[in-house]
Amino acid sequence: MTETNAQVPPGGPGMPARWTSSAKSGVGTAKTAASRIWFTLSHGILNEIYYPRVDTACTRDFGFMVAGPDNYFAEEKRDTEHEIAILEHGVPAYHLMNTARDGRWRIEKQILADPMRESLLQQISFEALIGDVSDYRLFGLLSPHLVNAGADNTAWVGDYKGNPMLFATGRYGVSVALASSVPWKARSVGYVGTSDGWQLLTRNGALDESYQRAEKGNVALTGEIDLPACDGRVLLALGFGSRPEEAGFRALSSLQDGFDAARKHYVQGWRAWQSPLLPLDRPEGPSNINTYRVSTTVLATHQPNSFPGAIIASLSIPWGFNKGDEDLGGYHLVWPRDLVENAGGLLAAGAVDDAKAVLNYLATIQEADGHWSQNVWLDGVPYWGGVQMDECAFPILLADMLRRGGHFSLAEFERYTLMIERAASFVVRNGPVTGQDRWEEDAGYSPFTLAVEIAALLAAADMMEMTGKRGQAHYLRETADSWNDEIERWTFATGTELAEKLGIRGYYVRVAPPETADAASPLDGFVPVKNRPPSDTNRPAAQLISPDALALVRFGLRAPDDPRILDTVKAIDAILRVELPQGPVWYRYNGDGYGEHEDGSAFDGTGIGRAWPLLTGERAHYELAAGRHERAEQLLVTLEDSAGPGGLLPEQVWDSDDIPARELFRGRPSGSAMPLVWAHAEHIKLLRSLRDGRVFDMPPQTVQRYQKDKVTSPRRLWRFNQKLRSLPAGRALRIELPAPALIHWTLDGWNTAHDTTTTTNGFGINLADLPTVKADEGKHLRFTFYWLEAERWEGTDFEVAVDDEGSLFHGAKHGYKGHHVSRRDAEPAET
Secondary structure: OHHHHHOOOOOOOOOOOOOOOEOOOOEEEEEOOOOOOOOEEEEEEEEEOOOOOOHHHHHHEEEEEEEEEEOEEEEHHHHHEEEEEEEEEEEEEEEEEEHHHHHEEEEEEEEEEEOOOEEEEEEEEEEOOOOOOHEEEEEEEEEOOOOOOOOOOEEEEEEEOOOOEEEOOOOOOOOOOEEEOOOOOEEEEOOOOOOOOHHHHHOOOOOOOOOOOEEEEEEEEEEEEOOOOOOOEEEEEEEEEOOHHHHHHHHOOOOOOOOOHHHHHHHHHHHHHHHHHOOEEEEEEOOOEEEHHHHHHHHHOOOOOOOOOOOOOOOOOOHHHHHHOOOOOOOOEEEHHHHHHHHHHHHHHHOHHHHHHHHHHOOOOOOOOOOOOOOOOOOOOEOOOOOHHHHHHHHHHHHHHHHOOOOOOOHHOOOOOOHHHHHHHHHHHHOOEEEOOOOOOEEEHHHHHHHHHHHHHHHHHHHHOOOOHHHHHHHHHHHHHHHHHHHHHEEEEOHHHHHHOOOOEEOOOOOOOOOOOOOHHHHHHHEOOOOOOOOEEEHHHHHHOOOHHEEEEEEOOOOOOHHHHHHHHHHHHHEEEEEEEEEEOOOOOOOOOOOOOOOOOOOOOOOOEEEEEHHHHHHHHHHHHHHHHHHHHHHHHHHHOOOOOOOOOOEEOOOOEEHHOOOOOOEEEEOOEOOOHHHHHHHHHHHHHHHHHHOOOHHHHHHHOOOOOOOOOOOEEEEOOOOEEEEEEEOEEEEHHHHHOOEEEOEEOOOOOOOEEEEEEOOOEEEEOOOOOOOOOHHHHHHHOOOOOOOOEEOOOEEEEOOOHHHHHOOOOOOOOOOOHHHHHHHHOOO
C-alpha cells in the first residue's frame, strides 16, 4: 500500500484507557540479564508485558480473533475454554490451549521470553475442528500501554529492513514491534473503541489497510496471519526497544533464531536456578501442579536481574479492568514489608544469595533518617508517602535471620551495621505508634506492628552488641521490655459486649489509636476504618478484631497457649472466619471495605473486604506453634486449593454466592491481585516450617526473653506520641523527649517541685528517669518542660496517675491477674 492511500483512523484519541484483569494464570521471565521482559497471562492470552523494568507495564493485552464464512466472528479471550500448563515444573514457560465453545477451532500457544534479547515469543498452532484451516482467518490484536499508560501512544504500519511489522511508541521513547514468521495478509492500526481491529471486524468483517498511522491516543495494532500459507503454524515475536528500529531488530532476530533455541536456553536458565533449592516439593495433585515450584518461580519472576534484591508485590493491577492511567503503580511496586516477607520465603527455600540480595537492596534504598518509604519504584523513589513502623523494623529481622543462619562473613556483616543502627534508631525514636498499620490504613498501636518492632529491637541489640555498642544495645532491650509490658494495656480489650457474647474475658484488637489527653486509654478511642462510605467510617477501637494479633505468637512475644491469645483466637474465628469449599479462610478485620461490592462490582474506593488466603497460611503457622501439626497440614492444603488454574495464589477469594457474569465463584480468586507474591512466600515458609517442625521465621530472642526468662520492665515510658495516663505503683517513669530539656515535676500538687535535666543517649533521645518507684498509689505526677536549646517553657502541664491500672495483664503465665483459668479456658479454640 502506498503512502497516498493512507488515512487517519477515525475516533482518536480513542476511549479512556483501562487495564485488564488482575486474575493472572501465569507469570514469567527469562533468568538472564539479556532479557528485561516480564509477561503475564489471563483468560488464555497475554496481558501486561513489562519492559525494561518489572515496574513498567507496556501492554494491556495481546490475543487473537477468528473470522469465518457467513460473518462468523469469535474472540479468543471471551469465546473459548482455556487450559494452561507449564512446559516443565519450575520453569515459567507456558502451553495454552483455547478451544472455541462452539467447537469449531482451537488455538494452542507456547509462550516464553527470549533469553537472548528483549522480545517475547508465541509459537501458535491453529487447528480447525470443523472444516478446514482455509475456512478461517486469524487476527492478532495488540493493545500497547507503553510505560504504564494507555494514552498518548502512537501506532503505525511499517517495516524493518523490508520485513513487514506493526509498531507503536509511547512515553519515554519506549517502542514495540510485532513481527510474524509468515506473511501478514493485512495490517491495520486504529483507536480503541472506534477504529481498532475488533471494531472493524465486528462491523465489516475485514481490516481497513488504509489505517496506517494512529497518533497520540489509546491505540491498537491488528495483523491478519496467512493461515493457509503456514497450515496454521506461525511464530510471532514482539520486540521492545528504546527506538522503533531497536524493537524491530530484536523481533526479527528472535524469529531468525527460532523458538526451539529460545526454549532451550530459557529452560536451562530456570533449571540452574531451581536445582540448588531445598527439596520441599509435595506430591502433585489432580491438577499436576508442583505448588512449591510455582511459588519459587513466582518469587524469582518478580525479582529483576537489573535491580538485584528488588521484588515487586505483584505483576498485576487489582481490578485493573476498572482502572486507567491514573493508577500508575498498581501492585508493581516494592513494599519493604512484602520484600522482607518474600526474602524469608527465598531463605526458607534455600535461595540464600537471593535473600542476601534483598538485604543489600534494602540497605541501598534506606532513607537518610533510617526509615523505609511505604512503597517505592525499583530505583527507590517513593510512590506513596506513608510511614509504617513494621516496614522500618522488618529489615533488621532479615539481617538477623541471615546472621543467625551463618550466611554472613564478618566483612559482609559489617557492611550492614550502619543500616541496622539507623533502622533501630528510627524505630526507638518514632515507635511504638505507627503512622499506618500493616494494611496501610490506620495509625496507632497495632499488635502486628508492635510484635515486629519489639522483635527487631532485640535483634538489633544483639547485633549492635557484637560491634561493641553495649550502651545502645542495653537501651534497645530496655525499650523493647517496656513496650512488651504495655501491649495489653494498649491493645487488649476486656469486659466488652462482644467478649461477653463470646464467653471470653477479652481479646486483642486490630489497632488502637494513639494516646490522647481526652481518653483514659487507647482502647477508648475510635479508629477511622478506610474504604467505607463517609457516613460509616469511625468505629470504636474495642470493636475491631483482626488475625494480626497472632503475630504476637509468630514473632515469639506470647505463647500460643497464653489465655489471652486463646480468647483472641475464639474471637477471630467467631467474627472473621469463613468456610469456603477449600476450607477456612479469614478476613483482615471486621468492617473491612477493601474488596468487591455486594453485587460483585469492582472495588472503587469502597467495597466489602473479602477473605485472604495469606491469612490461612499465617493461621497454619499459629497452629504449628501450638503443636497441632496435623491441623497446620490441613490449612496448607486449604491455602494451596485457593490458587487459580495456574497455581497462582490470589490476594483475596470470593466469599459469596457465585456471580458468573462477573467471573466470581465461591472460594475462587476475586478481582484483586493475583499472584500476591507475599502469599507465595508464606506458602514456602509454611512448607519449610512443617518440614522442620517449628515456625521457620520465629525470632529466638523474644521467645527466650519473654516466654522463658519472663523478663519484665521496671519502668514505663512517656513520650509525646505515647502519653502515659497512669503508672503502676512500684514502676519508674522514664520521660523521653526530642530535644534537651529540664523536667519540672511534682508528686504533691506543686507543694514541692523538683527539676531533673535530661541526658542524651546514643540514639539522640533525651531522657530522664523520675524516682516514682516509691510513690504511693493514688499520687499524681505532674510535670512540664523547659526546652534548653529554645529557652522556653512548654506551657502545658502533663499528669500521670500512680495506681495499679495497667498491671492487670502481667499476672501468672496461664491467666489474667485475678482471673482463675479453668481447663475450659485453656483449651485451644475449635478450628
